[in-house]
Amino acid sequence: MEIQPQAITDERKAFYAKELLQWYRASNRDLPWRKNKDPYRIWVSEIMLQQTRVDTVIPYYNNFMDKFPSVEALADAPEEEVLKAWEGLGYYSRARNLQSAVREVKEEYGGIVPDEPVAISSLKGVGPYTAGAILSIAYNQPEPAVDGNVMRVLSRFFLLTDDIAKPSTRIKIEKLARSLIPEGAAGDFNQALMELGATVCTPKSAHCLPCPVMEHCSARLEGRVDELPLKAKAKPPRPEIRAAALIVDATGRLLIRRRPQTGLLARMWELPQVALPEIALLEMALPEVALPEVTTGTPSGVPVVTAAATEGRSRAAGDASANALAAGLAAADGLRIVPEEWLTDAEHTFSHLKWDMRVYRCRLAAPAAAVEELPPGYAWMGPGELYRYAFPNLFLRIINEFGPAQE
DNA sequence: CACGCGTGGAT
DNA sequence: TATCCAAGCGT
Incomplete structure (x- = not known):
């Protein structure tokens, strides 16, 4: 990873984790999937939130949980009803994969969402990010959950210049994110990273003044916030x-x-x-x-x-x-x-x-x-x-x- | 690894 | 209007 030798130190890591966690616990948003730690509720929210904004998801999530409040309810529902509840949300294979995976959880795991990385990652529609999100948020396991927010936020703070469009970069940032997780606070810390990216350290404009870690942010100190993260342009449709x-x-x-x-x-x-x-x-x-x-x-x-x-x-x-x-x-x-x-x-x-x-x-x-x-x-x-x-x-x-x- | 896979908000 | 891109995954 092309980084400044001095950028990633134990001291800076400790500062980052502590300040971010404190910030999140004081000011996190009140979202419907944060009412409790029910793994099924967390799971549904994470699938809906893939490539989709929080404001868009909220009404779909509430309706979905009304109709399919449990693993059992979703497993037993007709597929057309599930698709209908997903109508307008996009990426419809998410809905089919989710129901298919929920049926597997009902049949193979007695209706209990597995809490082991290998088992949960084998479920349809559950990739590295979603597995880490469920394990950390619902079960508080020290697994990283690296999405676009996390890659952006860490790229800026630690001045990482890898192209975040490349799959290999996500792997590298996962290792860094794993090493940052504070003892016993995986769920809150992972959500704090994403919350910071979604509300403060946004793609077009980093709002540095309210940022809890701006004091030691490498990109800001170097005046390079606008350059990061580095990302290859997508092909036009x-x-x-x-x-x-x-x-x-x-x-x-x-x-x-x-x-x-x-x-x-x-x-x-x-x-x-x-x-x-x-x-x-x-x-x-x-x-x-x-x-x-x-x-x-x-x-x-x-x-x-x-x-x-x-x-x-x-x-x-x-x-x-x-x-x-x-x-x-x-x-x-x-x-x-x-x-x-x-x-x-x-x-x-x-x-x-x-x-x-x-x-x-x-x-x-x-x-x-x-x-x-x-x-x-x-x-x-x-x-x-x-x-x-x-x-x-x-x-x-x-x-x-x-x-x-x-x- | 590259591509297929929706939709809407922000700039 | 054009472009980016959001709590990504499957193939």
């Missing part, structure tokens, strides 16, 4: 143009589709939608042009939108994406639809992917008698049944604005 179909039948039911078992948004519900082929991308880039009114089908039998696209979008672009949507759903699922009206564009950025989605109001092309025979994975969602299906936020917003009333 890959753009993808898509089109979605909002289809409501005569009784006000919305046509929805369940996503695959694995991958992006696994097992969540969505509007039927496709990625647009390159040809559509090309046409969308065209300037507005005058086109003859098209009222009949294309050679491939795919219907063409007759209403001119609105909102500054060119006629060519609207037709191209709507046609690609109809062709795509026919090819992928055997679902025959007729696009009727452009509704809106929805942009959504994932960590690694950026969707630019056109949404069309469509109708089924199938004869009325065949409408009940849907392709596999498809379902009709009746009015007021939104509570039964788990959607990612992107689709929730579209459904709430343009879908049938949910009362």
Whole structure:
């Protein structure tokens, strides 16, 4: 580790641990998962807090604990209910892994969350950070819990210049963090590190004046707080143009589709939608042009939108994406639809992917008698049944604005 | 090790 | 508007 030789000394370590612990015990936040040390409650909170802010988690956590207050309750719940309780929180594999791991705890450990590093680390969704957090907070074991906060805070105090985006750096900082844990105070100390990072020593601006350890902080003493921690830039998300179909039948039911078992948004519900082929991308880039009114089908039998696209979008672009949507759903699922009206564009950025989605109001092309025979994975969602299906936020917003009333 | 995996707040 | 990034993990 590239550090100043004088930066890490027993004296500085002792100062750091003592001051930080005292600060935390005097001023820590009152959070719902701090009511008691129930390992299950700590566990759920740590999973929810992965890559997610405290303020976002709190309402989800309270609702989740109401619905699934114990290992037993969560183990016995239907998966759809768990996903529904996670709806909008993101990283949905966390929910599936959590329930899977809780079921293992019920079956293999008699419902008691294990208190040994090897056992707890073997549970699905429990990595090095979460294992350390549960062991230290619930069982007060002297295990480090190194998250982004801890890497930032320690990088600054001890002037560590390793790239915190690299996995190897986390390993090194874990060793340092382990050596800092005060006797008998692992839980409070680990939380103190994170609390400092979340409330004082924040990424963009280190608020040094209220910091309990500023007096001996190496980065501050060297005037290098703004440079640390060192972190490699992430790759920008890959753009993808898509089109979605909002289809409501005569009784006000919305046509929805369940996503695959694995991958992006696994097992969540969505509007039927496709990625647009390159040809559509090309046409969308065209300037507005005058086109003859098209009222009949294309050679491939795919219907063409007759209403001119609105909102500054060119006629060519609207037709191209709507046609690609109809062709795509026919090819992928055997679902025959007729696009009727452009509704809106929805942009959504994932960590690694950026969707630019056109949404069309469509109708089924199938004869009325065949409408009940849907392709596999498809379902009709009746009015007021939104509570039964788990959607990612992107689709929730579209459904709430343009879908049938949910009362 | 690099990448896939959501969402929203802060700047 | 663009960028960062938050109590990370699985593959």
